[in-house]
Amino acid sequence: MKKNLLLLALTIACAHGANDAPFAALESVSGERFAAVANRIEYQNMMLLPEYAVTARHYYLAPGDAWLAHVEQGDNAARAWQGKRKLITSRSADSDRIEWWTDDARQRAAALIMSNEAVDNRGNHLLAWITLSPAQGRQDAEAVTQAMLQALAQRDSARMAALLYVPAKITNHTRYRHALQQCLRPHLHEIGDSEALREDGHSRAIRIHMQRADGTRDATLPLQKSDDGYAFILDTDAFSHCQKKHPRRPRRR
Numbered sequence: 001m002k003k004n005l006l007l008l009a010l011t012i013a014c015a016h017g018a019n020d021a022p023f024a025a026l027e028s029v030s031g032e033r034f035a036a037v038a039n040r041i042e043y044q045n046m047m048l049l050p051e052y053a054v055t056a057r058h059y060y061l062a063p064g065d066a067w068l069a070h071v072e073q074g075d076n077a078a079r080a081w082q083g084k085r086k087l088i089t090s091r092s093a094d095s096d097r098i099e100w101w102t103d104d105a106r107q108r109a110a111a112l113i114m115s116n117e118a119v120d121n122r123g124n125h126l127l128a129w130i131t132l133s134p135a136q137g138r139q140d141a142e143a144v145t146q147a148m149l150q151a152l153a154q155r156d157s158a159r160m161a162a163l164l165y166v167p168a169k170i171t172n173h174t175r176y177r178h179a180l181q182q183c184l185r186p187h188l189h190e191i192g193d194s195e196a197l198r199e200d201g202h203s204r205a206i207r208i209h210m211q212r213a214d215g216t217r218d219a220t221l222p223l224q225k226s227d228d229g230y231a232f233i234l235d236t237d238a239f240s241h242c243q244k245k246h247p248r249r250p251r252r253r
Contacts, residue, residue: 022077023070023129026060031158032185034059034119037126039158039178041113045098048088052109052132054162055147061124067114070127071099074112077129081108100132107134138229145196145203145223148232152194152208157184165224165231180234183242192216210238 031038038059046054062070075085078101085101096116102109109132119126138144144163151159161180170176192209197220208219219238223230236243 022073023058023060023062023127026062026127027124029059029061029126031057031059031128034126035181035185037115037117037119038128039181041096041115041126041128042130042158043178045096045111045113046130048098049100049109049111049132051106052134053138054130054159055133056131057158058129060127060129061120061122062114062127063123064114064118064125067097070112070114074099074101074110074129078110083108083110109133138231141203141223141225141230144230144232145206148206148221149194149196152191152206155188155191157181157188160184163232164221165226165233166228168226180242184239186241187239206232208238 038057042054042057046052071085078084082103083101084103085099088098088100097114098111100109100111111128111130111132113128113130115126118124148160148163150156151163158181161177161184164177164180166173166176187210190210190212192211194206194208196203197205197207203223205220205222208221210217210219217238219235221232221235224233234242
């Protein structure tokens with residue numbers, strides 16, 4: 001009973017946050033451990049829901065033959081915020097399994113995705129519970145700032161990459177952000193405290209205190225408005241592994 005009340009309190013209190021992980025019986029794992037699969041199942045399947053942006057994610061190891069049971073757990077978790085399961089089209093027979101839920105106002109949503117292949121020698125698949133918010137939230141500078149501060153505090157390279165500015169010349173945003181995540185990973189242990197820099201009450205940048213082998217230094221990520229909304233410009237002097245990690249455009253055949 002206390003656990004259910006805590007879950008309900010968390011889902012109500014977090015306007016843009018995640019639901020408390022609803023799969024307590026499964027083994028929780030870090031997305032970094034299965035980075036290639038985690039990135040693929042998220043970015044490929046989120047293309048089916050372009051009107052939403054990822055706000056948080058939880059990963060689990062799950063047996064592939066228990067998909068319907070996992071979906072029922074998703075139903076129970078979404079019920080706390082009046083979420084209802086919706087139909088997703090454009091799926092092929094060999095694709096990952098995915099279901100999603102949203103409330104009637106489409107202000108809260110969640111997706112459950114299972115990889116189509118096993119990820120360990122026990123036959124477990126990667127199960128992702130992803131919480132979503134309307135993509136227009138990126139038009140709010142303060143919301144984007146708070147999301148990045150949380151991603152930095154959690155050392156979440158995927159969310160950091162998703163909130164970084166993509167140059168206009170880049171056509172494949174998903175591939176670019178995947179490359180960003182890869183080059184951010186070696187710097188995660190260097191990230192210390194971070195703080196928002198404001199001017200006239202508005203967010204302008206984030207300052208990150210970094211603990212490097214050659215001493216401490218500050219990195220600044222300026223906030224910039226683009227056609228996609230607000231995003232942060234990466235300080236490549238501080239995040240040096242990202243200086244030459246920009247992906248090339250795929251060749252046409």
